[in-house]
Amino acid sequence: MPSSEEQLVKDCQAARGxxxxxxxxxxYALYKDRVYTICFRVTGNQxxxxxxxxxxxxxxxxxxxxxxxxxxxxxxVYRISVNAAIDTRRRRLDAPRGKVRxxxxxxxxxxxxxxxxxxxxxxxxxxxAQRTESMQAVRDALANINPKFASLLVLRYxxxxxxxxxxxxxxxxxxxxKSRLNRAHTALREHxxxxxxxSHSIS
Amino acid sequence: xxxPSYQPLPTDLEQTLRGMGGLEAPQELDDRVALSLTAxxxxxxxxxxxxxxxxxxxxxxxxxxxxxILSFRRFAAAAAVMVVLGAGLWMGxxxxxxxxxxxxxxxxxxxxxxxxxxxxxEPSQLSATAQGLAGSLGAPVSGGKSL
Numbered sequence: 426m427p428s429s430e431e432q433l434v435k436d437c438q439a440a441r442g443x444x445x446x447x448x449x450x451x452x453y454a455l456y457k458d459r460v461y462t463i464c465f466r467v468t469g470n471q472x473x474x475x476x477x478x479x480x481x482x483x484x485x486x487x488x489x490x491x492x493x494x495x496x497x498x499x500x501x502v503y504r505i506s507v508n509a510a511i512d513t514r515r516r517r518l519d520a521p522r523g524k525v526r527x528x529x530x531x532x533x534x535x536x537x538x539x540x541x542x543x544x545x546x547x548x549x550x551x552x553x554a555q556r557t558e559s560m561q562a563v564r565d566a567l568a569n570i571n572p573k574f575a576s577l578l579v580l581r582y583x584x585x586x587x588x589x590x591x592x593x594x595x596x597x598x599x600x601x602x603k604s605r606l607n608r609a610h611t612a613l614r615e616h617x618x619x620x621x622x623x624s625h626s627i628s
Numbered sequence: 629x630x631x632p633s634y635q636p637l638p639t640d641l642e643q644t645l646r647g648m649g650g651l652e653a654p655q656e657l658d659d660r661v662a663l664s665l666t667a668x669x670x671x672x673x674x675x676x677x678x679x680x681x682x683x684x685x686x687x688x689x690x691x692x693x694x695x696x697i698l699s700f701r702r703f704a705a706a707a708a709v710m711v712v713l714g715a716g717l718w719m720g721x722x723x724x725x726x727x728x729x730x731x732x733x734x735x736x737x738x739x740x741x742x743x744x745x746x747x748x749x750e751p752s753q754l755s756a757t758a759q760g761l762a763g764s765l766g767a768p769v770s771g772g773k774s775l
Contacts, residue, residue, distance in 0.1 A: 446665070449665070453658075453661065457653040457657060457658070457661075458650070458651060458652055458653050460653070461651055461652075461653035461654075461657060462649055462650065462651040465651055466648060466649075466651075471654070475654070475656055475657055475660060478653065478657050479657060479660040479661055479664060482657075482661040482664075483661065483664045483665065486661075486665050556644075559640075559644050560644060560647070560648060563641070563644050563645060563648065564648065578645060579649075582637075582642060582645035582646050582648075582649070583645060583646065583648055583649030583650075584649065585646070585649070603634065607634050607635060610635055610636070610637050611635065613637070613641070614637075614641075617641075
């Protein structure tokens with residue numbers, strides 16, 4: 426853990442009242458985008474992502490005094506995020522499906538920076554359209570495959586975590602991570618091939 | 629069962645996935661978290677003092693209502709026992725009057741005998757078979773004595 430981050434966590438653990446708000450505010454600013462990205466990609470829509478990210482941040486604030494520095498702080502944050510996102514997605518499946526915000530074409534104000542930036546890299550409109558379509562297909566796949574697999578893919582490819590850090594985050598062995606990641610690859614490929622219409626090489 | 633061999637994602641798919649990271653959290657998340665954390669203001673000690681006094685009052689109220697219920701139950705049970713005993717004694721008096729020795733056997737015989745039809749007949753009025761049956765039961769069937 427970077428020493429400044431460790432100091433921030435210790436500040437939060439020591440502070441009370443207004444001091445806590447200030448210390449936690451700095452930690453929040455450091456993690457909010459990463460937490461939101463995990464929650465959004467696992468749940469697949471903004472409403473659920475906000476619910477899960479909020480739950481994650483509130484849990485962090487309430488339980489930060491329990492953190493014992495036995496693992497990376499980021500692993501702890503990611504674990505809480507993944508669990509909150511999976512729980513929120515399951516609750517959504519159990520509940521009647523209402524209208525949800527999906528971010529499509531929503532732009533920066535709704536947290537869609539990465540995709541719109543990626544789209545902007547292509548000057549050729551055909552290539553740009555293909556990229557948008559591919560992203561849409563992968564986004565749908567993540568939102569529809571087993572949420573545990575989606576979480577693994579998000580941690581590995583979107584958060585760029587190593588196998589070791591994923592193992593630490595999910596509290597499982599390295600072998601389990603590799604095995605589950607392999608199954609997650611298969612699930613993603615199968616979903617994309619069933620859906621069709623993607624330009625990805627899925628075999 | 630053996631795990632299938634590791635199959636990495638195709639490069640273009642992996643690139644697409646990697647390009648989907650780095651979202652920017654909307655302002656709404658800041659507002660929500662700030663609101664949620666505002667709700668966890670540490671409570672002053674006075675709160676517990678107040679809660680404790682209310683709990684103590686409710687506990688004593690619970691005890692008194694329980695006592696009332698119990699006393700009512702005891703009263704009801706005692707009343708029920710008395711009713712049963714009273715009814716039993718009364719019914720016992722009714723039924724025991726007939727069987728007790730205060731009424732003599734002779735009185736009972738006269739009482740119930742009055743309800744039996746008594747008919748006197750002369751032996752000559754009976755057939756030979758009836759005379760034989762009456763004679764076997766001990767009735768005088770000769771000498772002109774009526775049955």
